[in-house]
Amino acid sequence: MSEKQIIPITIAEIPEGFSGKGFFATSMKKAVGLARKNSLWPLPFATSCCGIEFMATMASHYDLGRFGSERLSFSPRQSDLLMVMGTVAKKMGPVLREVYIQMAEPKWVIAVGACASSGGVFDTYSVLQGIDRVIPVDVYVPGCPPRPEQIIDGILKIQELVGNESLRRRNLQEYEDLMKKYNME
């Protein structure tokens, strides 16, 4: 092989719109969606082994930064994506709920691993049987623990949601009802 073949990588695709000399026009929804989905600030809520897999996901080998999520926010007020990774005990439930409430809209939640999704093997009186009993969840990542590839897949699913979400979805009656179901606002 004498000549190196260069494969271009698409980080973000140009949305539908009109372009001409020196301008490009698209809908607000698409532009905002594009910006949001490629700069998610995750808040890691790591309680056990799934958190270790997440550390591997953030590190250089799997490098979540490739998807625009390298900036972890350890303050709920500055993050868009709550990543719950690991077993959540019932005593931890109110803490998790508080963290979710403190996050500013728009916000998304990903439950990583069997424990966060359903309680996993811990079918016992002291463990929360899935975080969706306390907060609404957008994407579930199965596995015990899931490999970094699966976590990345989950992030991509979240990106799909974020990119295609209507700007006014969070003003919908449906969303309000969902929040009411969880006794929020």
Add this chain to the structure above:
Amino acid sequence: MLQSDKKKTVFQTNPDRDQLVVEKLKNHFVDAIIVHEVMGDMLCVNVQKEFIYNVLLFLHDDNELQYNFLTTLCGMHYPEKNQLGVVYHLHSFGNNHRIRIKTATDLNHPVIATATTIWPAANWMERETYDFFGITFEGHPNMKRILNVDEMTDFPMRKEFPLEDQTREDKDDSMFGR
């Protein structure tokens, strides 16, 4: 090394010392001792609940015995006898000797004197015992739950308490042997 030799070195028993403890306890507390026996490698003494504090204090303070270390303390539940119990594991560093003290209390009124004034280490262990078995330790400085949520009304280590979360609906009992 032979298997029998190995066993000897791992579980070192001291029958003379066991005898000494039993004799001393019997001399000081005539009615307090219910039974005593050597189970496995360790002397185990069953003590009446009313005397438990004095017995523990004696074991701690006596010049010859000096059980200066409370290894562990935990609750027990005997549903068939309608009893709750507490077991104390004591260790004398100076004499390199361990003993086990057991006491039982009525299930409907489970109150036992605290050991925190003898070994401060009993503080969290007694709170844990209260948390999981519902045994109240009289004289404990901070008798409240330590691990479970404060709103909990049950005592989960009692035998009638089901281990599995009762709010799950997605499990077929016939598949999971419940």
